[in-house]
Amino acid sequence: MQRRHMLSALAAVSFVPGISLAQEGKPLRIIVPFPPGGATDITARSLQEPLARILKQPVVLENRGGAGGSIGMAEVARAPADGLTLGVATLSTHGVNPAVYSKLPYDPTKDFVGVTEIVKAPGVIVVNPTVLPVKDLAELVKYLKANPGKVSYATPGNGTIGHMWGELFKRASGTSMVHIAYRGAGPAINDVLAGQVGVYFDQVASSLPYIKAGKLRALAVSWPVRLDVLPDVPTYAALGYKQANEPSWFGMVAPTGTPTAVVERIQQAVAQALKEPTVRERLAGQGLYPSGTTSKEFTAQIAHEIEKMKGVAAYAKVVLD
Incomplete structure (x- = not known):
């Protein structure tokens, strides 16, 4: 029944x-x-x-x-x-x-x-190594503090999570960067790859192929532990930026x-x-x-x-x- x-x-x-x-x-x-x-x-x-x-x-x-x-x-x-x-x-x-x-x-x-x-979707901060030849997040923070407001960072657009990640990182690290908003992740990555913008905040997924190809350098990810796809990249929390680790x-x-x-x-x-x-x-x-x-x-x-x-x-x- x-x-x-x-x-x-x-x-x-x-x-x-x-x-x-x-x-x-x-x-x-x-x-x-x-x-x-x-x-x-x-x-x-x-x-x-x-x-x-x-x-x-x-x-x-x-x-x-x-x-x-x-x-x-x-x-x-x-x-x-x-x-x-x-x-x-x-x-x-x-x-x-x-x-x-x-x-x-x-x-x-x-x-x-x-x-x-x-x-x-874990987030990541990447740099174009030809524009910003920094090897890790500590070097980036040092460079940004020495050059306040002279470096731009790209995101998929105003009000996107990449924008918020960028602003949170600036606040947490005490640094200053200029926000450049694009109409999506694809256009943003293209300009970062072309060297027109040095820093990029977005999900790991869209920039991973370029990280693996050596065209972009990943400095930190927002995730509880290191990612299997990026085992050599530390988390924000491990580097002292817990508020940027979401x-x-x-x-x-x-x-x-x-x-x-x-x-x-x-x-x-x-x-x-x-x-x-x-x-x-x-x-x-x-x-x-x-x-x-x-x-x-x-x-x-x-x-x-x-x-x-x-x-x-x-x-x-x-x-x-």
Whole structure:
């Protein structure tokens, strides 16, 4: 009897509109609120094929960068709550932006329901060794103190977590640098590689290939311990900058009003995909660490991060409009 009830419940869920959408021939659209090439984009593309296979429907990724992720997130917020549109949320879009902008084209809590945290993303500070031939963080701090305001640092944009990491590091180290904001991680890295900017703050994932190739030099990472992909790079905390040691994260959100059963089905599909060895290996190779929390946990996490980032923004005196 119990088994029959369980099968009936599962059958009922399978017919909820938006859970099995391949029958309608409509793709699942995932909006990535940053340009191609960054850690957010890498995370989404790692899930594209397995989600299409697990959900049995096409999965299409759309990069809608700009305004620190606000343009893409606003589009997700405006989308019908039918389970056909999802967004990749980040600590920037659902933590930093609400803390540093007085007006946003979306409400990070009212306009979305959290689906799941996908990965944790360690941060890194890198330098172009041809521009700044420093060998470690101590040498960089010494150089910055000797040349206040003469060095620029790049981030994926105003109000991104890279911006906050940069301001926190300046405060913690007592140094001064000029912030150069870009429209995403890809353009920022390109200018750092070209030698137009000396220092760069972002997730490990987007700069890791250039670190391994010797084009960028990693000085510190924001993670509890040294990373397997960068075993020779110490953590900020180990170097005495504990307040700069917070990692970032990427998750998935849906427009408010999306049926609970649809949200749960997508969460389960993401969790299942994150258990696949090929997905885990690809993410780990990029310095990304799979999570897969429940919808309830991730929704609560977003609310917590917003409050935390408001404190960080006040501490670092970051206000953007």
